[in-house]
Structures are given as C-alpha cells and as structure tokens.
Amino acid sequence: MLALRSCLKKALAPRALATQVCSSFTTGPRQTEGIFYEFCTYYLKPSKMKEFLHNFKKRVHLRTAHSELVGYWSVDFGGRTDRVFHIWKYDNFAHRTAVYKALANNKEWQEQFFIPNLTSIDKQETEIVYLVPWCKIGKPPKKGVYELVTFLMKPGGPALWGDAFERAVNAHENQDYATLIGVFHTEYGTLNRVHVLWWMENADVRAAGRHRSHDDSRVVSTVRESVNYLDIQQNMLLIPEPFSPLK
Structure with a gap:
C-alpha cells in the first residue's frame, strides 16, 4: 500500500506542477458579456x-x-x-x-x-479594450477635465497583477482623490496594457489630490505593491469637446 501511494504521488506530481505553471499564464476573470x-x-x-x-x-x-x-x-x-x-x-x-x-x-x-x-x-x-470585471463606466458629477493613465504591466495578465492593481486603483478612489470613470484592459493592441480614466474638476484639483495621496499611507502601500508589476506609465490630461457625452 505504501509503495502504491508512493507511485501515485510521483505520477501525480508532474500533472500538479503543469497545472500550477499553466495557471500563472491565464488572464484571470474577465467581463462575461460581449460588450x-x-x-x-x-x-x-x-x-x-x-x-x-x-x-x-x-x-x-x-x-x-x-x-x-x-x-x-x-x-x-x-x-x-x-x-x-x-x-x-x-x-x-x-x-x-x-x-x-x-x-x-x-x-x-x-x-x-x-x-x-x-x-x-x-x-x-x-x-x-474591455472593462475590467470589477468596474463599470462612471459618470462625472459635473463638467471638468479627465486624466487617462496608461500602464504597461509585466507579462502574465490580470492573474499575475490584477489584484494588486485593483487595490491601488480603489485606494485612490476610496479617498476621493479623483473620480473613477473606467478601468480598461487591452485585448487588441499592446497587450498587458491597462487604461484608467479619471475625472476631476480641473488640473489644479488633480495636482492637489495627487500631493495628498503621496502622504497617504493607505495609498502608498498599495501603489508600492502594484508597481512591482509595472514596466511603463503614461499620463495624459484630456479636455472634453462640447459634443462629448462625458463632459
């Protein structure tokens, strides 16, 4: 019986290892609808x-x-x-x-x-791009400006860095440093790229919120965790056109 158990353990070990290796390359949860x-x-x-x-x-x-x-x-x-x-x-x-x-x-x-x-x-x-599963399109409280922050993450997909990234975004949102409009994950284009669209009243409000967040230990700790998976970040300030639904 002991010999049989030993043989089974050896036989199952490669299969378990293969499952573990494969899972690290999965993309993680995604939106289920086709939108x-x-x-x-x-x-x-x-x-x-x-x-x-x-x-x-x-x-x-x-x-x-x-x-x-x-x-x-x-x-x-x-x-x-x-x-x-x-x-x-x-x-x-x-x-x-x-x-x-x-x-x-x-x-x-x-x-x-x-x-x-x-x-x-x-x-x-x-x-x-798709919305990440934990996010829906938000609506700004009034007219303002927008910031599109684009992150190029390390290969591996959301299964690797998704949880840490979500915590970092939510830390900023929960402390009202900016209003979250949407978080998008690229499907066709440069892969492992995530776009976060924020709204704020104006560029000075954005600058003030950013300075406060740098002194907020709740934000700093989550950002430090997330940047372990980050390669490149780019920020753009966007001005809505008069015909834009998002003002």
Whole structure:
C-alpha cells in the first residue's frame, strides 16, 4: 500500500506542477458579456485641428446614429497635443463590423466628413479594450477635465497583477482623490496594457489630490505593491469637446 501511494504521488506530481505553471499564464476573470470599447487616437496636422473638430461637431449625429460615443477629448498635455482621443462602445464584433459597413455606404458621412477630412489626419491608432470585471463606466458629477493613465504591466495578465492593481486603483478612489470613470484592459493592441480614466474638476484639483495621496499611507502601500508589476506609465490630461457625452 505504501509503495502504491508512493507511485501515485510521483505520477501525480508532474500533472500538479503543469497545472500550477499553466495557471500563472491565464488572464484571470474577465467581463462575461460581449460588450467592448474601441479607443481611437487621431494625430492631426496642427493647422487642421480646429477645422477637423468643427466639422465633426456639425456631423457627429451621422456617426452616433450607428454606435454609442462614450467620450471625445483633445489632449491638453502628456505627449503630443495635436491629438484627439475618443471612445466608442460596441455590443460585439459583429456589431462593429456592421457599423463600419454602414458608414462606408453612408453617402452623406463619406462626402461631408470622412473624405474631406482625411488629409487632416497624420496617423490613427486603434485599440480594442474591455472593462475590467470589477468596474463599470462612471459618470462625472459635473463638467471638468479627465486624466487617462496608461500602464504597461509585466507579462502574465490580470492573474499575475490584477489584484494588486485593483487595490491601488480603489485606494485612490476610496479617498476621493479623483473620480473613477473606467478601468480598461487591452485585448487588441499592446497587450498587458491597462487604461484608467479619471475625472476631476480641473488640473489644479488633480495636482492637489495627487500631493495628498503621496502622504497617504493607505495609498502608498498599495501603489508600492502594484508597481512591482509595472514596466511603463503614461499620463495624459484630456479636455472634453462640447459634443462629448462625458463632459
């Protein structure tokens, strides 16, 4: 019997080890519904930026007739400022395909906005992202400014760094240093990238809250834990356009 137990232990050991190794590469819990968001960044020619935004404001209804616009911002600082950043919501990938097909066949959209403004765009970047399972899209209490904080985490996915990252975000949110709008995990684009969108009344309120958080031991301890999994962080201050649903 002892010999049998010994043989079973040896036989099962590699299988247990394989399970343990595989689990460290899983992505962790995800949203179960098909809803995802498209992050679009347009790099515009500086001389064309005002004209581009004016034209989009006049014809935004042609675009929003097909899918939901979450928010539309210009970049105030944090890298190149000749950019607009916008977020679109889709039910699933079939929905997105149908939207782009409808826009391609929409003569008014093509002739009045898309084709005339192609020369205003230097470069376009697109990411497909999901909300993390513990977050829903928030709503700002009033008009203000936004900060998009982008984290490039170490490979391994949320199963590796998700819990620590959640604690760090919630520590800032729970102490009212800023209002959380959404936390998004990239599915198509640079992987292991997480975007956190915050709202604040203005840039000075943001600066004051950041200084206070640096002296808050509850925040500092969670951030120190999370940065063990961090490679790169980038912060951008965003100004909502008048037609943006998120003001």
